[in-house]
Amino acid sequence: MFRRATVICSLLISIISINACVAEACTILTVTQDDIVLFGNNEDYSNPNTYYWVVPSQNGSYGGVYFGFDDFWPQGGVNEMGLAFDINALPEAPLNPHPELPGLDDYEGYIVLQNCATVNEAIELVKKFNWGKAMWGQIHFADAKGDAVVVSAGPDRELSFTRKEIGEGFLVSTNFNLAFTPDDERMGLCWRYDKAVELLEIGIDEDLTTDIVRDILDAVHVEGAYSNTLYSNVFDLRNGVIYVYYFHQYDEVVKLNVTDEIANTKEPVPLKNLFSDMIVERASEEHSGYVFQDKIGNILEILSVVVVIGCGYFLLKRVRTRQRLY
Numbered sequence: 001m002f003r004r005a006t007v008i009c010s011l012l013i014s015i016i017s018i019n020a021c022v023a024e025a026c027t028i029l030t031v032t033q034d035d036i037v038l039f040g041n042n043e044d045y046s047n048p049n050t051y052y053w054v055v056p057s058q059n060g061s062y063g064g065v066y067f068g069f070d071d072f073w074p075q076g077g078v079n080e081m082g083l084a085f086d087i088n089a090l091p092e093a094p095l096n097p098h099p100e101l102p103g104l105d106d107y108e109g110y111i112v113l114q115n116c117a118t119v120n121e122a123i124e125l126v127k128k129f130n131w132g133k134a135m136w137g138q139i140h141f142a143d144a145k146g147d148a149v150v151v152s153a154g155p156d157r158e159l160s161f162t163r164k165e166i167g168e169g170f171l172v173s174t175n176f177n178l179a180f181t182p183d184d185e186r187m188g189l190c191w192r193y194d195k196a197v198e199l200l201e202i203g204i205d206e207d208l209t210t211d212i213v214r215d216i217l218d219a220v221h222v223e224g225a226y227s228n229t230l231y232s233n234v235f236d237l238r239n240g241v242i243y244v245y246y247f248h249q250y251d252e253v254v255k256l257n258v259t260d261e262i263a264n265t266k267e268p269v270p271l272k273n274l275f276s277d278m279i280v281e282r283a284s285e286e287h288s289g290y291v292f293q294d295k296i297g298n299i300l301e302i303l304s305v306v307v308v309i310g311c312g313y314f315l316l317k318r319v320r321t322r323q324r325l326y
Contacts, residue, residue: 025089025227027192027220031170031200032146033208039142039235040213041076041086043067044222048247048287050231053268054261061114063262065242067233072268074109080262081117082144082237085109087137088173093153094134101130108139119147123161126151131159140173144237154179170200192220210234210243214250221248225290231271246275247283 028041043050049070057063057080066077076086087109104111108126116122122141138152147164148171154160160179164171174193178186187194196216203212213234221229229248236243240258254274272280 025175026086027172027174027196027217028086028088028140029170029172029196029200029213029216030140030142030146030148030164031204031208031213032164033168033204035238036208037082037142037144037146037237038208038210038213039078039084039086039148039237040217040233041140042217042221042229042232042248043075043086044227044229045069046227048228048230048283050271051268052244052256052261052271054265055110055114056262062117064113065256065258065261065265066109067231067271074107076233077109077113078235078237078240078242078258079113079117080240080258082240083113083116083118083122083141084143084235084237085112085122085139085141086233087139088175090135090137090152090175090177092134092136093177094157095131095153095159096157097133098130101128103130103132112141118143118145119149123149123151126159138173138177138179140171142171142235142237150178152177152179168204170197170204172196172200192222195220210236214243214245214253217245218248218250223248223286223290228287228290244271244274246271246279247286249279249282252276252279 025044026042027044030037030039032038047069050067051070051072052065052067053072055064055066062079062081062083064077064079066074068075076084078084112122112125116125119141135153138150140148140150142148142164146167149164150162150171150173152160152162162171162178172193174190174196176186176189176193181189187197196219199216199219203216206212214232217232217234221232223229231247232245232250234243235241242256242258244254244256246252252275272283
């Protein structure tokens with residue numbers, strides 16, 4: 001009886017651990033071929049209230065189109081010069097603070113896209129700020145020239161810059177810190193990274209198109225009760241065109257022209273307003289199903305805790321009974 005109860009408790013603790021796992025979040029890639037430069041990303045999260053909005057040019061700054069949620073904290077975007085960014089979530093990585101430098105007085109995505117046209121300019125700008133004691137992500141930048149970099153906290157606790165090689169090729173980032181992992185050791189750390197690299201190595205031998213990047217984003221999208229690919233973007237950085245896909249449905253695309261959007265869009269736009277009723281309804285039904293799964297999961301987790309406590313009480317009572325008998 002004692003052994004059986006111990007096994008049951010162990011299984012229930014395992015269930016709780018599985019439910020507590022951190023959700024996957026975001027795949028980002030830059031790929032160049034000849035005069036084509038494409039930047040793709042999947043936004044993986046749980047909040048279905050997704051938007052895009054415009055910050056116009058002001059006092060010499062660059063205008064940009066940004067994507068994110070209903071808190072309007074930009075998760076990614078692209079400016080009128082063809083500089084783009086998106087962010088991978090990471091566990092906290094410590095940094096050496098630099099109080100001699102000014103702090104970030106605005107979101108880093110805004111600061112860079114409003115003031116920089118190239119990756120080189122972005123790198124020089126971010127070096128001028130005090131990023132505090134830690135980073136909780138890495139920022140993937142790419143420009144219309146085909147340059148790309150991932151900015152993260154390095155092993156020396158300073159900002160690190162993982163660069164894409166000059167010329168044709170690609171750079172992929174998911175949810176492990178590129179600065180801590182040599183290039184030849186990255187495969188096997190994240191299935192989405194592995195799949196994206198595998199498909200890019202195949203696709204780069206063909207004529208590069210936005211459809212190739214779309215298919216890669218489709219192959220690495222996520223679905224589940226805790227995280228979904230809520231939208232995907234492909235930015236054509238040289239032509240200033242954004243391709244938007246809604247809730248991991250890649251059979252319908254909306255195209256946005258960066259210049260036109262900066263000139264004409266005045267208010268934030270829900271992404272669902274861009275798509276057909278069929279796409280929106282399908283996404284809503286799927287999301288409702290995942291919300292239900294999440295609630296069931298929470299109930300099971302609470303029940304698991306109750307049962308574990310009960311098992312502990314039962315085991316303690318049996319131990320005390322045996323002690324009295326012997």
